[in-house]
Amino acid sequence: MTTLTIGDLAVRTGSNVPTIRYYEEIGLLPPADRRPSGHRVYDQSDLKRLTFIRRCRDFGFSIDQVRKLIELAATPERDCNEARLVAQEHLASVRKKLIDLRSLEQTLDRFVENCSAACAGGPMSQCVLLEDLFEPGSCCR
Numbered sequence: 358m359t360t361l362t363i364g365d366l367a368v369r370t371g372s373n374v375p376t377i378r379y380y381e382e383i384g385l386l387p388p389a390d391r392r393p394s395g396h397r398v399y400d401q402s403d404l405k406r407l408t409f410i411r412r413c414r415d416f417g418f419s420i421d422q423v424r425k426l427i428e429l430a431a432t433p434e435r436d437c438n439e440a441r442l443v444a445q446e447h448l449a450s451v452r453k454k455l456i457d458l459r460s461l462e463q464t465l466d467r468f469v470e471n472c473s474a475a476c477a478g479g480p481m482s483q484c485v486l487l488e489d490l491f492e493p494g495s496c497c498r
Contacts, residue, residue, distance in 0.1 A: 360398040363389070370407045377407065385410055385423060418447055 367374050380386040386406060389397035399407075409430065413423040422443050429440050472486035481487070 360390075360400055361404060363397045363399070366399045366404060366407060369404060370411050372407060372411055380407070380410060383420065385420070385427065416447070417451065418443075422447060 361369065363374050363377055366372070367377060377386065381388055386403060389399055389403070392398055406427070409427070410423055413426055418426065425443055426440060429435055429443075468486045468489050471489065472484060475485045476483050
């Protein structure tokens with residue numbers, strides 16, 4: 358069986374070494390085997406698991422959601438609807454964030470347009486964009 362150093366594992370998964378150590382510390386990855394020198398060594402199951410974790414994180418799943426998905430993957434007899442529910446809840450959260458981002462985009466667009474129309478090129482003391490930012494509640498509505 359091929360073993361990997363922590364650096365090799367990082368390169369092969371697109372992770373970084375401190376993140377791998379962190380995932381071990383919080384239990385997403387099992388503690389690595391150690392060489393007599395104390396260096397961590399990993400096997401193909403660690404590579405597969407870290408790849409899974411990275412993919413989950415790339416999709417924005419929280420650490421708790423990743424933990425749940427790992428648990429579900431380790432118990433193949435469970436109903437796949439449990440994994441779907443985790444993804445469905447995350448999808449709802451992503452959709453909410455998209456709505457918030459669209460609102461933020463519209464507000465910033467309005468700020469920029471107002472500045473372009475009213476004061477761009479003039480003195481900073483008359484900048485309507487900065488005035489808008491001083492107004493309470495001027496974001497995202």
